[in-house]
Amino acid sequence: MSLSAAAQEYATRHRLRAWEALPWAAGLAVFLLFPNHLAFGTQVLITILFALSLDLVLGYAGIVTLGHAAFFGAGAYTVGMLAAHGGWSEPLSGLAAAALVAGVLGLASGWIVLRTHGLTLLMLTLCTMVLLEQAANMGAAWTGGFDGMPGLEFRPLLGRFEFDVLYFRTQYLYALAVLLAGFLLVRVLVHSSFGRSLTGIRENSLRMHAIGAPVRARQVLAYAISAALAGVAGGLFTQANGFVNLAVLGLDRAAGVLIILILGGYGRLYGAFVGALVYLLLEHTLSKAYPTAWQLGLGLTLVLVALYARNGILGLAAGLRRRRGAR
Amino acid sequence: MSAALLQTQGLCKSFGALEVARSIDFRLDAGARHALIGPNGAGKTTFVNLLTGVLAPSSGRVLLDGADVTRLAQAKRVKRGIARTFQINQLFRGLTVLENVCLAVAERLGAGGAMWRPAGRRADVIAEAARLIELLRLGDDAGRRIDELPYGRQRLVEIAIALGLEPRLLLLDEPAAGIPSAESHILLEAIGALPRGIAVLIIEHDMDLVFRFAEHITVMVSGAIYAAGTPAQIAANRDVRAVYLGGALDA
Numbered sequence: 001m002s003l004s005a006a007a008q009e010y011a012t013r014h015r016l017r018a019w020e021a022l023p024w025a026a027g028l029a030v031f032l033l034f035p036n037h038l039a040f041g042t043q044v045l046i047t048i049l050f051a052l053s054l055d056l057v058l059g060y061a062g063i064v065t066l067g068h069a070a071f072f073g074a075g076a077y078t079v080g081m082l083a084a085h086g087g088w089s090e091p092l093s094g095l096a097a098a099a100l101v102a103g104v105l106g107l108a109s110g111w112i113v114l115r116t117h118g119l120t121l122l123m124l125t126l127c128t129m130v131l132l133e134q135a136a137n138m139g140a141a142w143t144g145g146f147d148g149m150p151g152l153e154f155r156p157l158l159g160r161f162e163f164d165v166l167y168f169r170t171q172y173l174y175a176l177a178v179l180l181a182g183f184l185l186v187r188v189l190v191h192s193s194f195g196r197s198l199t200g201i202r203e204n205s206l207r208m209h210a211i212g213a214p215v216r217a218r219q220v221l222a223y224a225i226s227a228a229l230a231g232v233a234g235g236l237f238t239q240a241n242g243f244v245n246l247a248v249l250g251l252d253r254a255a256g257v258l259i260i261l262i263l264g265g266y267g268r269l270y271g272a273f274v275g276a277l278v279y280l281l282l283e284h285t286l287s288k289a290y291p292t293a294w295q296l297g298l299g300l301t302l303v304l305v306a307l308y309a310r311n312g313i314l315g316l317a318a319g320l321r322r323r324r325g326a327r
Numbered sequence: 328m329s330a331a332l333l334q335t336q337g338l339c340k341s342f343g344a345l346e347v348a349r350s351i352d353f354r355l356d357a358g359a360r361h362a363l364i365g366p367n368g369a370g371k372t373t374f375v376n377l378l379t380g381v382l383a384p385s386s387g388r389v390l391l392d393g394a395d396v397t398r399l400a401q402a403k404r405v406k407r408g409i410a411r412t413f414q415i416n417q418l419f420r421g422l423t424v425l426e427n428v429c430l431a432v433a434e435r436l437g438a439g440g441a442m443w444r445p446a447g448r449r450a451d452v453i454a455e456a457a458r459l460i461e462l463l464r465l466g467d468d469a470g471r472r473i474d475e476l477p478y479g480r481q482r483l484v485e486i487a488i489a490l491g492l493e494p495r496l497l498l499l500d501e502p503a504a505g506i507p508s509a510e511s512h513i514l515l516e517a518i519g520a521l522p523r524g525i526a527v528l529i530i531e532h533d534m535d536l537v538f539r540f541a542e543h544i545t546v547m548v549s550g551a552i553y554a555a556g557t558p559a560q561i562a563a564n565r566d567v568r569a570v571y572l573g574g575a576l577d578a
Binding site for chain 2: 003004010013193199203206209211212214
């Protein structure tokens with residue numbers, strides 16, 4: 001590729017492509033075609049948002065974390081506790097509160113744990129989450145302890161649209177809209193100079209220091225933004241389901257979202273979409289067909305991905321496309 | 328005599344009992360062409376790491392324009408005009424050549440932290456990166472990833488990145504190491520064509536390059552300055568010939 005072609009590609013990479021409308025069209029099509037599966041659809045949308053938040057730190061900034069559910073849980077409990085104890089059950093301001101609490105938590109914990117990297121960082125992110133999980137377990141007066149807070153009710157969205165406990169129609173469209181907003185935010189960030197510098201930190205932080213970039217400040221900032229976004233996903237979870245319990249903070253959820261991102265392909269924005277859809281569909285269908293052994297199917301899929309598709313499903317697709325183009 | 332651009336006073340660094348820098352007093356003027364030579368393990372790279380802030384000295388001071396920068400972080404020194412290349416390539420291997428150079432230029436122009444504006448809309452960053460890529464004749468490789476390039480081409484990207492920081496002091500740590508001789512002339516031309524405003528400190532084992540390029544030479548042995556002077560003085564120094572140059576100059 002010549003210099004001018006490379007410069008042209010660099011200058012236009014951030015532009016929206018026509019195919020990028022597809023996921024959203026598909027999202028609306030699901031709403032119209034599968035009215036009985038919107039509860040599942042809502043879980044998928046929330047999981048995509050959560051995985052997208054992880055992609056910003058893991059895929060772009062190269063921060064490997066095992067504790068991202070800490071922020072999902074912080075958002076979920078913020079919304080739950082506000083509704084249960086403060087009577088604050090307006091959905092949109094609830095999400096804003098979730099973003100704020102999770103973001104501040106991300107800023108504070110990121111400030112501390114991002115001094116380290118590698119295995120130490122992995123352990124410290126895990127510790128942060130476990131501490132939070134235990135706090136939620138022990139602060140029963142506030143959090144409901146082990147049982148969590150069931151039966152939460154929220155005010156109608158925008159004062160008009162009642163949350164629909166049976167068919168999830170409102171929740172689905174609400175989650176789709178919030179996901180779109182979150183996605184646009186992440187998309188703008190990764191294509192900005194800030195986003196490019198995160199990629200630089202992922203590729204070689206030593207070199208990033210040597211070109212005068214404030215490496216840790218950028219990492220902490222990315223971590224806090226990602227945490228806020230994960231908090232929004234958690235808040236959505238509580239609002240959509242009308243309950244919150246310790247499962248939002250567990251290692252299962254943190255590992256699950258990591259697997260989803262690896263399955264879909266990290267550092268590609270759309271990996272979160274593909275990964276969450278495939279993972280949850282597999283879980284959904286396998287658990288129905290083989291109630292006792294369904295995790296085996298999930299495990300085998302992961303083994304296959306690890307062996308043959310290191311860059312996830314999207315990475316595999318890109319590789320095949322390149323190979324066909326080269327021929 | 329004008330004020331030094333860079334000066335060190337009694338710079339020492341030890342790792343436990345191992346002294347890798349022993350009371351180094353060094354001076355570099357604006358626009359200097361200075362070479363640092365010495366046998367392997369003499370502490371040349373350590374010295375560069377002390378100058379750039381990668382390592383903190385055990386004692387002594389580093390002055391830039393007369394201001395004490397001994398405790399200043401690496402990134403802040405870059406902002407004040409110290410740039411370096413690495414002895415072993417330190418590049419963004421998964422990114423293209425253009426992206427590599429753009430990152431450095433964006434940082435220098437203060438765009439690196441901008442969160443809303445697309446990087447692709449910084450035409451100034453792209454144009455400057457393209458200019459440097461042309462300068463080092465990397466144009467055909469601009470869209471290729473670093474890990475697809477031969478090592479010698481990668482060395483040139485190191486220099487392009489350093490130049491993208493528009494330094495006043497450029498530290499080149501063995502820039503010619505690993506470049507095939509067929510391509511080394513590109514590097515030599517690039518270094519030779521550096522604006523006189525940039526002071527250059529070069530660590531190099533290729534004595535042809537050193538004696539062609541440098542106006543001052545400092546010889547380091549065992550963490551200390553062993554000799555310093557013009558190329559002619561160093562070439563005539565019998566001790567230096569004995570410890571380091573060997574027969575290299577007789578040819």
